[in-house]
Amino acid sequence: AARLRPLLVDIHSHVYLPRYASLLRARKDVPRIFTRTNAAGAQEDRLVILTDEPTDQGRPVGPQYWDRQAKLQFMDQHGIDCSVISSANPWLDFLSASDAYETAQDLNRDLEEYCATSPAISSDVDPRGFKRLYGFGLLPLVPGISVDKIVDTVRQIEKLPHLRGIIIGTRGLGDGLDDDALDPVWEALEKARLVSFIHPHYGIGKEAWGKEQSHVLPLALGFPFETTIAITRMILAGVLDRHPNLRILLAHSGGVLPQLSSRLASCIAHDPVVASRLRHDARAYLGMLYYDAVAYGSAELAFVADVAKRGRSHLGITTASDDGTKRLLWGTDHPFFPPLEASEKWRSVVDNLDAIDGVETWNQSQKDAVRGGNAVDLFFADSE
Numbered sequence: 001a002a003r004l005r006p007l008l009v010d011i012h013s014h015v016y017l018p019r020y021a022s023l024l025r026a027r028k029d030v031p032r033i034f035t036r037t038n039a040a041g042a043q044e045d046r047l048v049i050l051t052d053e054p055t056d057q058g059r060p061v062g063p064q065y066w067d068r069q070a071k072l073q074f075m076d077q078h079g080i081d082c083s084v085i086s087s088a089n090p091w092l093d094f095l096s097a098s099d100a101y102e103t104a105q106d107l108n109r110d111l112e113e114y115c116a117t118s119p120a121i122s123s124d125v126d127p128r129g130f131k132r133l134y135g136f137g138l139l140p141l142v143p144g145i146s147v148d149k150i151v152d153t154v155r156q157i158e159k160l161p162h163l164r165g166i167i168i169g170t171r172g173l174g175d176g177l178d179d180d181a182l183d184p185v186w187e188a189l190e191k192a193r194l195v196s197f198i199h200p201h202y203g204i205g206k207e208a209w210g211k212e213q214s215h216v217l218p219l220a221l222g223f224p225f226e227t228t229i230a231i232t233r234m235i236l237a238g239v240l241d242r243h244p245n246l247r248i249l250l251a252h253s254g255g256v257l258p259q260l261s262s263r264l265a266s267c268i269a270h271d272p273v274v275a276s277r278l279r280h281d282a283r284a285y286l287g288m289l290y291y292d293a294v295a296y297g298s299a300e301l302a303f304v305a306d307v308a309k310r311g312r313s314h315l316g317i318t319t320a321s322d323d324g325t326k327r328l329l330w331g332t333d334h335p336f337f338p339p340l341e342a343s344e345k346w347r348s349v350v351d352n353l354d355a356i357d358g359v360e361t362w363n364q365s366q367k368d369a370v371r372g373g374n375a376v377d378l379f380f381a382d383s384e
């Protein structure tokens, strides 16, 4: 059936579901939400989530973080047809093993409801009957939990029709995502064809930042470095060799892995033990991954697509249409990075759309694919 225009799909969009926000409100330690009286005498909610943040300051937080109507309004304001929503960091990392399982199950049901009861995309725009909201579920990945409970939660998510993946931090059960104990989880995710969205939270430690006290270095560098280290450890541990059909989506365009992959390949080539245990040249693994297009610059996006294409060719995939751009998917990081002053559109959104528009080597259909077509293929191919 005819489609009026290509869809704009946001695959990096967060929420603190009301149940989760209540959990944060009940806490005295980070992560927490607290209410204070501001200089004008009004009550305001503050969010404190980053490790090493003072516990009593935080940043303003409001309905943009939990209210579905506010999410849809933001989408309308920016012409976003559909969003694949994920819980924001730090997920369940601070819970005990006994609380994490029940809370994950509850939040997954909440997110299913949040998405299932969202409006459909107008059939004037796209006749396939897609909803405007889909989601990434949560796994109870905390130290001390039984892996069976995590696999059980993968099965729960698989059965919830509007959840199409999971969002996952980098800690795993406390020993990272290269922990052999997680193998049954990767196996279950691979079989279920759920997308695993790897997202940072911890950065790389405040001692790296010297006298700079702001959030700039932890967010601009710490977050992407954390993701880079997590996925590189998975590669080195053979997770992608054992589970080549995992659908892994990396936050922030894969951090610095695209830039460092040849150096990684060279270091492996000079280490006979590591070289003999990996199935591919390190650069090949970059062709197995998906990357959000949340890099804020055309040069960076073009580079990531080139590196993904090179990875595909290392894997022996040289189809003309498999040109690397297929591995990139646009996102906003909403509700983080709101504008500092009232404005019609958010700069963080416009910058990433402009970055796609500005890639000189991409044609219109490649740009449309990054803006939404690739997301439809990755998340909804089975529902068409």
Ligand code: 5CU
Residues within 6 Å of the ligand: 014, 049, 050, 088, 089, 219, 333, 336, 337
């Ligand atoms: O601004 C921030 O702290 C964040 C965050 O915590 N998580 C995220 O996804 N984006 C920005």
